[in-house]
Amino acid sequence: MINDLIDIAKEAGKVIMEVYSKDFDFEDKKSSSFSEGVSPLTEADTAADKVIKRRLRELYPSIPVLSEEGKDISYSLRKKWNKFFLVDPLDGTKEFIKRNGEFTVNIALIFEGKPILGVVYVPVKDILYYGFEGGSFKVDSNDAVKLEPSLHDGKLRVVASKSHFNDETKEYIEKLGEEYELVNAGSSLKLCLVASNEADIYPRLGPTMEWDTAAAHAVVKFAGKKVLKLDGKELEYNKENLLNPYFVVK
Incomplete structure (x- = not known):
């Protein structure tokens, strides 16, 4: 398939x-x-x-x-x-x-x-x-x-949406307490950059729909990384409301 x-x-x-x-x-x-x-x-x-x-x-x-x-x-x-x-x-x-x-x-x-x-x-x-x-x-x-997962020395590479970088996202990143650099990307590419070790973390504290993330979620998952809701559970699909909750890819 x-x-x-x-x-x-x-x-x-x-x-x-x-x-x-x-x-x-x-x-x-x-x-x-x-x-x-x-x-x-x-x-x-x-x-x-x-x-x-x-x-x-x-x-x-x-x-x-x-x-x-x-x-x-x-x-x-x-x-x-x-x-x-x-x-x-x-x-x-x-x-x-x-x-x-x-x-x-x-x-x-x-x-x-x-x-x-x-x-x-x-x-x-x-x-x-x-x-x-x-x-x-x-x-x-x-x-x-x-x-496959690999270790990265240096600043934490944080994927940020060019069009959805809000105060909540900035606050989340700063609470990580690490030196970081922003990696700008658009669309579902943001998840793929974490999967391919071109970035370390992608916090999405803004609206997305299930179809925005599903395919890239599979890429992340089978690359040995995770797409987690803020409660630590994996993002789920086919909910009654197709709007995703906030999530973090890492």
């Missing part, structure tokens, strides 16, 4: 790049290249979502799909699912609009509330992260590196 999800994520990335590479004004979020009233961001998001859902349903018709684009599925139906795909076709809308290349395609398989497989693809950089019970890997220029 992991290879199927990698192929699907790359296919979704390709349709996003077809939109991203068009010449238009991101500030207006519209141009003559697009349907009237449809922003390039919406077009890319919708196109990627269609690709992912179509391919998943072709290959795994018995497994339901929950996507950011189809989030209105009622909990009375969802709570019966013990296994389902959780998808964010384009995470990092600000990154897309700013053209900094840090948006991602995210596909996770959830079993009994836990991510058991996840793929995170960065289309602009052609970088892939994936995690499953066999381990977590980062693939860059066709070179696959297994992600």
